[in-house]
Amino acid sequence: MLKPEPLTKEAFTPFGDVIEAENREYFMINNGSTRRYHKLATTQVDEGSGVIINIFQATPLSYPLHIMMLERHPRGSQAFMPLLGNDYLVVVAPPGEAPDPGSIRAFHVKGSQGVNYHQGVWHHPVLALTPNDQFLVVDREGAGNNCDEFFFSEQIRVILAPNF
């Protein structure tokens, strides 16, 4: 049973960036009225592609969750930033030809934290914990397939524990 762990910048390093203000460096702008938490994450897109900004409105799945599949975006990064301040879950595995079930990690993410999956990082589609939760999503638009899905066989399926 996979239990979500708290998300930290350090723990998420193999998978991407954590977008948050808490305990992060900033500098003042706008005549001292605004803190700029600069370059918390960087977008990655392949040659000739663009970066787009979207809103995803997601509904919770039921738990314990049988992780049937993970996906990856080989041509660009994908960032999720909660818009309504609700906690959510993230499930990831390191880049590679196929996700290694033994390397799957789950994180409980605070509503003040966003994540930026780096290009090729295996992840589960968005896992909201609140009905109709909304996320700002920054990802890649361009030619060619940018979403590979890998479905686990029955035997190697991982079960994500409820974390609440």
Ligand SMILES: NC(=O)N[C@@H](O)C(=O)O
């Ligand atoms: N398919 C899609 O745009 N969403 C997924 O990439 C996801 O990570 O939720």
Ligand code: NI
């Ligand atoms: Ni995705």
